[in-house]
Amino acid sequence: MDSAQLKQIQSFVNKLGVMRLKDLIKAVRNCKTAADERAVIAKESAFIRTQFKEENNDTRHINVSKLLYIFMLGYPAHFGQIECLKLVASNKFSDKRLGYLGIMLLLDENQEVLTLVTNSLKNDLNHSNMFNVGLALCTLGNISSVEMARDLSSEVEKLLGNSNTYIRKKAALCALRIIRKVPDLMENYVEKANKLLNEEKNHAILLTGITLLTEMCLLDKNVLNDTRKNVPRLVRILRNLITNNFSPEHDVNGVADPFLQVQILRLLRLLGHNNVEASDLMNDVLAQVATNTDNSKNVGNSILYETVLTIMNIESEKSLQVMAINILGRFLSNRDNNIKYVALTTLCQVASILTDSSSLQRHSTTIIDCIKDTDISIRKRAIDLAFILMNRQNIKVLARELLVSLETTTNEEKAKISRRLCECANRYKSNKRWEIDTVCRVLKIAGGYVEQDVINNFIRLVTNSSTELQQYTTNKLYNILNKKDDAVEAQEGLQLASIWCIGEYCDLLLQSPLDDSLANIDEDENNATITSDIPSEHDVIDLLERLLEGSHVTNKIRQYILIALVKLTNKLESDCRIRINGLISKYKTNINLELQQRAIEFNALDNLNDEIRSVVLDRMPALENTKENRKQNLGI
Template identity: 35%
Template sequence: MAGSSLKSFIKDVRNSKTLAEERSIITKESAKIRTRLRDDHLPSEKRRKNIQKLLYLYILGEKTHFGQVECINLVASDDFADKRLGYLSAMLLLDESQDLLTLLTNVLNNDLNNNNKYVVSLALTTLGFLSSSELARDVFPDVENLLSHSRDPYLVKKALQCTAKMIHKDVSLLDIFSPQLITGILNNHSMCTHGVLLGIIKVFQSILESYGPYQEYLADGEVEGGESKDSAEEFVSKILSPIIPVIPQLFQLMQNLNSKNFEPDFDVQGICDPFLQVELINTLRLFFQLGDELDCHEIMQYLNKLSDLLTQVATNTDSSKSTGQTILYETTRIIFSLNLDQPLRVLGVNILAKFLSGRDNNVKYVALNTLLKVVPLEPSAVQRHRKFISRCLRDPDVFIRKRALELTFAILDEANITEVVDELLHFLERTTEEDRSLILFTVEHLVAVFDKYSIADEKWELGVFVKILKLVGKHIALEKVSDILVAINNAKNSTGKRDVLIDMLRYSLDEKLSFEISQENIAWQLVSIWCIGEYGDMILEGAANPLINQKSLTQYLSNCNLKYSEDNRLIQYILTAALKLSVRIDDTKCVEDLRQLIVKHTSDPDLMLQNKSVQYEIIFRQPRSVKKALLETMPNFDKPTKHEKVTSTQSRKPKVNPPKEANLLFDLLQDNPSQESHDSNTNADVGQTDLLADLFGSSQPNNKAAESDPRGIGLLSQSASETVKLPAQGVKIHEDVYLQVFAHTISCVSGAAQLELYFKALKQVSEIQSMCAVPKTQKLVMGQLHPQNSLKEDDVCKQSLKVTGSGKLKLRVKANFKVNGRTIDKQFDYKFNGSL
């Protein structure tokens, strides 16, 4: 009979020719399973067979909730075969959020005290995989009892792994857990096998990773009415101190594994026990990260020994095998996460560079990702391996190319910009239609690079833009085309600009060369049209090529008008270019052709084009002297300079303020809006600024800053240089070697409080970020750090807080900041005298 066994059921499902047939088989079998499981007299063997089918339905994504109770019945059976399948199905079909999980408590209690160690092992595995906080607290004493009294390494290993999982589930277990128990097992050499060692290390990792959740647990207890505790001190004294003495043992164990005298039972590709080595390195990283965060001298005293150990591991580990690469990767992680000495950081970069030269794409991807995080710490060391990064740009894997692109832009600076940009252009030459996302990413960041750095050779910069348009112009968004037009317009080297534009127009006008430019390359056509309109006279004066003349430029605009008649956006550029070119040439035939081009659109169905064409025709009929004044070449676009961009980013100030906006509007209204006019007409600027400010309802006629600096730069400088002083009533709530924090209560009434936090730098700190939390019965609104988030020694910044709600006024503050490139986190609590 079809579907009588699991094997035949799977075969029927796989042989289904249509989705409807498959659905029919699954629905029928699911109904049969539901009916059979209701039969109390169903034999155990058939019951197990139906649960196996249920697991296959779970794999297919079908509903299996009707079999959950049956899983618990199987677990409660005395038959080991039933129990084994029951635990497996419980782990798959149940989750920690379901109420049915409480039915497992008694069963797990019984199985954890069973005489059969394999039954105990099943219970421990299930408990670690599937336990809620309540279940973990209920059965934790039984697990701890196993750790204390069992002499079977197999059971101790399982119990340790289960303990690590339960601590992750519920950090309150740390209050009843005895770390001395783990250190005792570690010192028992007859018990401490390979599996037990892995279990001990997992427990250490769970303890170290639970510092943050444990603080939250203590804070919740305090909010609910418990006594106030210093969570950091509590964690160190009660939980961390008993396990700190094992650090030298971990060092010794790692040195033994890394030496030549290794056990062949755990050898993998010539590396001794790579799984244990990786977990040991990861555990040491967690130890020292927590020691640095808590300023724990007992841990940090071993830092030099850690550096020696990492050097030994990096030197002795074979990087040609995947197992060795895994260990070396963990070594680089700990080097950079702890920001160790510069020689070690360089060693870490060299290790990652070796990964790039391999053939395994997974290893390359991991190395590129890690190097991206490492560049801010060791930019010069990463740049030395640029040839390996360049090879990754040619990798067939699109993900490798994407990461290599990100890393290439990360190491780009003023010193290597020429070489790196050339490599990126070669990369664009090799791209295909499938690489559109990479093309857009490259163009966007290249434009940003030229905005960020001052390029001495403007001709080379414009040539790069033209080559980008030629290679990938059809993929470029209009916003980036606009940035390219700004760069062309603002170029000061007129000779270089003219040469680049002439070379560009050769490809547009020459019939043979024009085949290299796709008709779909709208960006190329748009820039060519715009440049003909703006710089037609400059191009004609410097063109030595007979192909570039008044007739060819006019003909090109006419051809584009026919080719792209459906693209209204491009037609608008063509109309503007035709109008502007008409005053830059003197051939009457060509001028008339340009006029006819505009006249054709005066009856265009598109109202925008029709309106523009009518207006342009009116301008066309004006005397040449009037037209020439109206159609002058565009002035330099007022784009922030490189220095202004960096300053505004660092200080996080708005880019636009009212005086500057008013001045920009005045620029547009002037007949000769050049930079010199700003310098020579300061009074006129001020008057116009005041006038526009009056119109917008925000005038301040007596604003001295606006009078002295109409562009608003003075206002920005004034805001950035503003100083904050500590209030006399401020109370010091935290102090360390880098920062002092003071609190000032402005007001505290029923239901609301106004507070201020002051951060005083004892050393130069940068990128200060403050995060605050209040009890559950209250709500908090935080202001920004003022005046800035980077402080020199003895500088002060403040932050305003508004608390609403009820209850005692308490505050938990977490501040992170950077000192010499190293990120430091500080967390502390403070209880105010008042209540809401």
């Protein structure tokens, strides 16, 4: 028996005691509990450590493969990093492949062990076997650090000009990683990246070359300007893809190489941005893509989506922009919620670009339907888009739908929607009464979530309105709270606004309507009449007392009610004043210092003569908009 046969027998004996990867997977799957699995993994990890210490070359690849499986299960496997390096140094392709896979999984660019791989990578990049070169390029493209990129950049640059298309494709992807890590090395790749566009018959080379050029254009404006000379070539490639006969090699659900089409569209988007000449060259082919692409499947929808983004980001013709908006409109009618979401998000982005929103307004009905969608993500995007589209012509329709959605939306969203709706109502209002009605409905639905600014702006709006509107507002808010609806009384913002108005305009509340036209129909309350009997002085005090003792009262509401009560002493008869002073006196010993101090001060006002007290408790003047005043003072 010769020595070679003895070695084979010894190798076979060494492997007998080693559990295969298949056996380990089977053992893990047979575990009934997590504790059993941990026990199996711990036992096998200990065995693998022992095997590594014995430096057994025959079983190293088996142990590393098991270790990678253990790592993918989420258990620590760092002790196998050096063994992966040893496999990479092997002459066997199978060992080298497993070693590089282990390096990509167990190492990252921040670990010092990675520097030990540089020499092996350099040797394999210069190897005569293209598959060894491919493994090295793949690893370098995944985990390259800055130092490694600088050391091996020249080898990758050389491989970009290799005659083998497989190597050129891998080298282009590796160059992508290198220029991201070290942008200074970009100038070494620009010329060869442009030459990759000549490989029109090889789609893999085209795809990687265009991806590399796209990244370069994003990083350097000079490269972007130089690459614009390739626009005619890119347009020709794209036109060939959509007009040529069927090619089974590149077909995906009836679409010719959608990956290449998408990448070309992304590069054209960069080249045509703020450049009329380049945009003119691509207008026709974009129209062809938009009209010839089948939108019945996701493959076609992905191309149409990229086409829309390209049209909206270049200096395109107005007819093309209308076509792009119509494509997104068709997306909104799709049953797939993912496509709806993409369309809504894109419409939110392009709405700010459009100079004429009429093409977008045509789809307002579909957008309103999306506001009613059961999917919360769809609703959020549709609401954002509705606020963008809002103007004086559609404010009433959109506001009505947003108020309905406000009732069902999450508590986190109520504050945001309420603020934006009140701001839009102020900006696009047809008249002050409509704005008051809208804000009142917001406070009624989401008054517990609105910010103080919303309440302050509403009070400012009322103080700057006519006496008739002040009476209308106070009467409206009084009637809302007088219904004794627990859900309504839970809205703190509504209570604060109502109490403030009652305190300031109680004298108007106790009068008959000054303007009959304001007392007919409330168009935002489902055409319900708002007329009611004129309340008595005691009815008003009863309401405030009920709120003061209600289950939803807070210290802030108590403060507002005390101020309103002391204001009423200047407007009501003497018997009511005695009752009011009694209510205020209860808070002279309150545990809250602010309430206690105000109660004592307000009781002291009763000792002043009527003339002084009437001046102190007189109605507040019209409040000014502090932001507008600040702008005027700054000369803005």
